[in-house]
Amino acid sequence: MKLTIATRGSKLALWQAEWVKKRLENLGHEVDLKIVTTTGDKILDKPLASIGGKGLFIKEVEEALHRGEAQIAVHSLKDFPTEYNKEHFTLAAVPKREAVEDVFLSETFETLAELPHNAVVGTSSIRRAMQLKAFREDLVISDLRGNVDTRINKLKKGEYDAIILAYAGVKRLNMIKEVKYFEILDTDIMIPAMGQGALGIETIKDEKVIEAVKPLNDLWTKIEVTIERDFVDELNLGCHAPVGVNAKIMVDDSIKIKAAILDKNNKVIKKEMVVSFDEWENAGREFAEEFKEYL
Numbered sequence: 001m002k003l004t005i006a007t008r009g010s011k012l013a014l015w016q017a018e019w020v021k022k023r024l025e026n027l028g029h030e031v032d033l034k035i036v037t038t039t040g041d042k043i044l045d046k047p048l049a050s051i052g053g054k055g056l057f058i059k060e061v062e063e064a065l066h067r068g069e070a071q072i073a074v075h076s077l078k079d080f081p082t083e084y085n086k087e088h089f090t091l092a093a094v095p096k097r098e099a100v101e102d103v104f105l106s107e108t109f110e111t112l113a114e115l116p117h118n119a120v121v122g123t124s125s126i127r128r129a130m131q132l133k134a135f136r137e138d139l140v141i142s143d144l145r146g147n148v149d150t151r152i153n154k155l156k157k158g159e160y161d162a163i164i165l166a167y168a169g170v171k172r173l174n175m176i177k178e179v180k181y182f183e184i185l186d187t188d189i190m191i192p193a194m195g196q197g198a199l200g201i202e203t204i205k206d207e208k209v210i211e212a213v214k215p216l217n218d219l220w221t222k223i224e225v226t227i228e229r230d231f232v233d234e235l236n237l238g239c240h241a242p243v244g245v246n247a248k249i250m251v252d253d254s255i256k257i258k259a260a261i262l263d264k265n266n267k268v269i270k271k272e273m274v275v276s277f278d279e280w281e282n283a284g285r286e287f288a289e290e291f292k293e294y295l
């Protein structure tokens with residue numbers, strides 16, 4: 001069928017929309033892209049958490065769906081709020097997740113541990129900042145906004161000793177080679193954001209459209225990200241809040257969940273839980289219970 005995908009215009013968003021377009025075309029559909037500019041794209045001088053948090057990269061894209069200009073929106077799942085317009089739209093498919101980790105990038109230092117005392121690390125994410133500080137109290141966190149390519153250019157200009165980004169985004173844009181040193185950060189040190197590394201394919205509530213994108217869904221990824229999203233939702237936190245959460249289905253089918261939050265005294269609280277596969281549906285909300293007393 002004829003389908004239009006609404007997407008943001010950043011290089012990463014376009015790469016992701018093109019990725020979905022190609023797969024839908026392989027399934028025999030005819031696909032166009034419709035590019036939309038969002039509030040999150042326009043305001044580049046403030047940390048995202050300070051401009052209202054939830055849905056900054058979503059609103060204008062959903063408006064294009066409302067106006068009938070597109071039936072599908074492709075998002076970085078990480079930026080897709082747990083509370084969205086479920087009356088009109090649905091998260092119809094989550095493709096297989098890319099690398100979930102964050103990555104350390106530097107022109108001068110090989111690893112995070114080898115950074116000199118008081119080194120300046122660029123990130124505007126409180127999730128990353130709180131975990132960096134927990135790992136190395138001396139590190140100086142400096143604001144860094146912009147698209148993935150903009151942030152890497154700022155690193156190369158020498159404004160930071162290192163920066164932290166989602167590995168998935170850097171990989172998709174094939175930009176690892178632009179930077180001298182990179183280190184994939186173990187999720188024990190840097191717990192990723194909910195849904196990090198995964199795409200969210202949102203559609204209008206039309207059976208034909210939903211059926212068209214369903215083959216792109218990866219059941220394992222869907223289960224992992226559902227646990228992560230339930231966890232964040234249960235704690236009433238947005239996607240720009242100080243919360244890291246990662247669920248991973250292990251080779252023995254058990255599920256390992258890790259999370260870190262910032263408590264009311266600005267201390268990082270970190271816990272891990274292992275559940276059996278058949279408990280996955282309640283796992284995210286149950287795990288969240290263990291964090292409620294700290295918020």
Ligand SMILES: NCc1[nH]cc(CCC(=O)O)c1CC(=O)O
Nearest residue numbers: 076078165166168169196197198
């Ligand atoms: N917050 C912006 C954003 N949204 C998704 C990604 C990367 C790709 C992904 O996690 O799927 C990024 C960049 C980053 O955090 O480095």
